[in-house]
Amino acid sequence: MYEKRVLPNGVTVVLDHADGVRSASLGIWVRSGSRYESGDEAGAAHFIEHMLFKGTDKYTGTELAERMDGLGAEVNAYTSRDCTSYYVRALDTSLAAAAELLGDMFLRSRFDSADMDTERGVILDEIRMYDDMPDDVANELLVRTCFPGPLGAPVLGSRESVLAMSRGTLLSFRARQYVPANIVVACAGHFRDRDLERLTSSLAQLPTSAPAPAEPSRYTPGIAVEKRATEQNQLLLAFPGITYESGERCTLGIMNAILGGSASSRLYRRLRDELGLCYDLETFDMTWADTGLFGIGAATSAENEPRALEAIVAELLRFLDDGPTRAEMDRARTQAESGAVLALESTLARMRRLGQGELLLGRAMEVDELLERYSAVTAGDVLSLARRLIDFRQLSVTALGDVRPREAYAGLGQ
Numbered sequence: 226m227y228e229k230r231v232l233p234n235g236v237t238v239v240l241d242h243a244d245g246v247r248s249a250s251l252g253i254w255v256r257s258g259s260r261y262e263s264g265d266e267a268g269a270a271h272f273i274e275h276m277l278f279k280g281t282d283k284y285t286g287t288e289l290a291e292r293m294d295g296l297g298a299e300v301n302a303y304t305s306r307d308c309t310s311y312y313v314r315a316l317d318t319s320l321a322a323a324a325e326l327l328g329d330m331f332l333r334s335r336f337d338s339a340d341m342d343t344e345r346g347v348i349l350d351e352i353r354m355y356d357d358m359p360d361d362v363a364n365e366l367l368v369r370t371c372f373p374g375p376l377g378a379p380v381l382g383s384r385e386s387v388l389a390m391s392r393g394t395l396l397s398f399r400a401r402q403y404v405p406a407n408i409v410v411a412c413a414g415h416f417r418d419r420d421l422e423r424l425t426s427s428l429a430q431l432p433t434s435a436p437a438p439a440e441p442s443r444y445t446p447g448i449a450v451e452k453r454a455t456e457q458n459q460l461l462l463a464f465p466g467i468t469y470e471s472g473e474r475c476t477l478g479i480m481n482a483i484l485g486g487s488a489s490s491r492l493y494r495r496l497r498d499e500l501g502l503c504y505d506l507e508t509f510d511m512t513w514a515d516t517g518l519f520g521i522g523a524a525t526s527a528e529n530e531p532r533a534l535e536a537i538v539a540e541l542l543r544f545l546d547d548g549p550t551r552a553e554m555d556r557a558r559t560q561a562e563s564g565a566v567l568a569l570e571s572t573l574a575r576m577r578r579l580g581q582g583e584l585l586l587g588r589a590m591e592v593d594e595l596l597e598r599y600s601a602v603t604a605g606d607v608l609s610l611a612r613r614l615i616d617f618r619q620l621s622v623t624a625l626g627d628v629r630p631r632e633a634y635a636g637l638g639q
Contacts, residue, residue: 227579232429235405239579241413249320249414250576252312253331254584257402259380260306260439268382269398271304272390279340281333298323304380307513308584314573321420328424336392345387352381359625363459367623370449371518376442404434411580414572442516448634451625457524458626464614466510466517469585475598476606477510482557483549484508485521495540502533519614527627538638541615548608561599565592
């Protein structure tokens with residue numbers, strides 16, 4: 226059972242003590258992803274994440290890195306569409322010092338203009354790197370197609386928005402999003418509460434301010450094709466999904482595992498093992514507060530693409546007719562339950578469960594509750610959800626590579 230307390234100004238602190246380990250993971254989570262950006266702020270959330278590593282009033286970026294390395298600590302961060310997370314993993318004996326450094330980065334970063342220019346170049350290289358990864362490009366194209374507006378905008382921003390980004394824009398965005406009600410501190414592993422006292426005391430001094438809501442978004446079906454030189458065509462088929470507050474997340478997890486979650490899944494066996502049409506195939510889901518999607522991703526040759534699409538559609542229609550077998554349910558349930566229990570062995574995974582759960586849902590689901598929910602999912606539940614989500618009238622398709630005209634992907638499954 227984890228502990229939770231809310232500081233007087235609204236910052237939430239969640240703690241998960243695990244005495245059987247010698248390390249702890251600490252994270253500061255902020256409701257500050259790319260979906261909260263507008264206009265010239267495109268890429269600001271991610272740019273701010275970079276700048277917090279470049280130096281504070283007390284330390285230069287190099288000194289911060291040297292001090293973390295001297296503690297044997299691992300520090301990192303990432304930005305998604307709905308949040309940013311700054312986290313450190315350290316031995317229990319070093320956590321207090323690592324927490325103090327993380328707090329200094331979070332609260333007292335300088336945003337020096339020269340450092341901004343350096344990171345601007347780094348981020349532009351990051352954008353170029355992602356543009357060389359066909360699967361990432363296809364994924365961004367899918368989200369942009371299904372969710373016009375802020376949710377569909379790329380987390381990194383564009384080359385133009387990054388080049389134009391000003392210090393004032395970053396500071397304005399940070400002032401709006403980095404407010405107490407948007408901040409969760411999560412710690413899991415072997416630690417003493419007093420190891421976090423300096424960090425939480427500093428965060429408690431942040432002035433209270435009303436958080437800015439995200440612009441609502443909803444799934445819109447569409448087709449997007451992009452012709453480019455790739456070794457294989459990247460295909461993504463997507464349907465409306467569920468929100469992360471939905472009570473059907475465990476049902477979707479089991480459906481995912483049955484259809485394309487592993488080498489024993491239906492689509493993988495059919496398209497790769499039996500027909501030899503795809504090298505890579507998986508199902509996936511994306512969930513946010515107000516919307517989501519469920520999808521199938523495949524990498525195949527241009528020659529095999531029409532047959533691969535036909536086989537995917539046929540297998541989905543077969544699943545909608547017959548539903549899952551008992552063996553499939555048992556195997557998928559065991560996979561899901563094992564994953565939940567194995568995650569307990571990682572302090573980083575435990576911390577992420579706490580931080581994300583509290584930030585996005587207002588609570589972190591205990592593992593016992595998660596296991597109970599997986600255990601309660603029936604084959605009828607899975608079939609009912611599949612029939613509701615997999616509606617070919619709502620199908621979106623993204624195709625990237627040596628692809629056919631857009632019209633060739635219209636009307637699949639109908």
